[in-house]
Amino acid sequence: MTTPGPDPVATPEPDEGSARAAVPVPDVPSAPQAPTAPADDAATSGDPVVKDSTTESTTTVPPELEWRRLHPVTPLVRGWAVLAVLLFVVGRQTLESAPGGDVSFATDHWGVVVLAILGVGLLGGVWAWLSWRMMRYAYDRDAVYVHSGILFRQQRKVRLDRLQAIDIVKPLLARFFGLAELKLSVAGGGDSGARLGFLRDADANQLRNVLLARAAGVESDGPDDAPVEEAPESAVLDVPVGRLVGSVLLTGGTIVLVVAVVAAAVVAVVTRQVAPLFTALPLVFGLGAYVFSRFSGGFGFTGAISPDGIRLRHGLLETRSQTIPPGRVQAIRIQQGLLWRSAGWWRVEVNVAGYAATSEGEQAGAVLLPVGSRDDALRALWLVLPDLGVEDPRPLLDAAMTGSGDEQGFVTSPRSARWLDPLAWRRNGYAVTGRALVVRRGRLVRTLEVVPHERTQSLGLNQGPLQRRLGLTSFVLHSTPGPISPSVVHLADVEASRLLAEQAARARAARTTAGPERWMQAPG
């Protein structure tokens, strides 16, 4: 049995110290080890900022690495937004000042404005070009190394056995150039992991395959830079456009949007003024952006299974192709709002340790299925947990999705809970399988949450004064950051106590038998 590796999250805690006792931890590599490239970093900047990446606080970089640069178009693709904003601001200033009486401004100062734009653009361009020059990456069998920064240097090492997910992102402009960005997610707070962008499409794909193969622990006997075949995949899920449009129309956001627009229009017509329309604009823009992101994020969604884990592809303007290796999903939620009930649609989201920390937030990575039938949702669950640990999962899951009461081994709130939750007290509850804890909740918004036993972080009980009087206690399971925070509300005191004790034991047992971090390595 392979011992489970040391913990992945940022920590200068014991494991590093003991395992790498020979290496002086926080400093720049010592002279004999220092590769030529970082040596000049140290020489020029004097005090390179060594970012404590989520994985290791050491910058010992093997000397034989082959350093690469990103694609030269990168600064342009990255900088276009800045340029566009600049042009927009200046343009608006100029236009607005024109009818305001000071007409001469627009014509007299035209040259100054153009010069300013050119100057700022030039500065930005030089900066972007410099930062492109300074950005280098390399990889070996165990890690990806990224060096970057102009004034503040950063050397980062991302350990491949700590990889939580790997995404290829293509923003709209990058797609015109045939470029893609590779995002490596690791479990760490804030800005962890690495973004390699932009690379040519083919290079990005190739790099992803290589990194996945190495992260998986696949032994290759060829030379290091031999091309690696993409792991075969079979499609499991897809979302037709019609269904996606329907699902987006049937969300609270869309309905509020329509109501807002209609109300503003009615008020405008009645009062014969345009002011109400402008008042509603911010709301309309905000909601519109949300609704559109739901649509564009889910556009062309496909989900597939491969030996490297779950593959998701989606996106209208910015396309994203995600790979979540096996065992990286910390929790899964299947949910159906009231509006979706008649259509029988469900939405599936997951907690993946690396995703929630990214700036794009939860929309970006954590959706396993934007909308799908009950069968689709169950297939999505199967992608994550092929073996739920029960002989016949279907009746259990049916009970979890729409059932209530104690059928299929569910433990629900006692009768006294009807005072606190008159609607859903018969439905709120949990069931335990050999592999996971299944939590069911909600009468109007039906929610089902599944947490594999070995992914349990910590457990808790809570009780307020009313609950105490009624003999009720709520159980909480702490998962990694993400859209899902599982809890079983209003259990009988005895049941909550028992669940806490038993779940702690189950989680402990499951951890010792959990699969290896490098998922293709045979355990043993």
Added chain:
Amino acid sequence: MVRMTDPTGPEGASPFDPHGIEWQRVSGRLATARYVLLGIFLGVPLVALVVLAVVLPQAGPWLWLSAAVVALLVAWSAVVISRQVRAIGYAERDDDLLIRKGVLFRSLVVVPYGRMQFVDVTAGPLARRLDISSVQLHTASPGTDATIDGLAPGDAARLRDRLASRGEARLAGL
């Protein structure tokens, strides 16, 4: 341990006081620290309000009324603080650490040593003055609220080291 009114289940134990757990108490100086904070944040405004009410009688009953409200808050907090501090307890078991707290809103958290990512020991100026410090356990989940306030600094350091070594022995991936 002070037993609160116990809604005893059939087994005769509240879920927040499981059988066979020896709870470790925290220092009573934590109550002192909280009383000091109470004095600063509610006591000073209370005094100010009373002074204002005396100095400005023409302001009517409103100043007295708000002073009364603040006084009520102070009295309530004063009663609750010592009970709260007495309700804090922790227990080191073989595989996990248990922390319980709260009087009105009670909570119990179980943190497996193998899930611990790092341990913080902190002490602010007031806490240093009173010779107490806090130990906080962090897991990969932001939901884990595992803070033990009011430990003697020596105890805190020993607890931290013990937790770190136990965590090392039981390390697991995410």
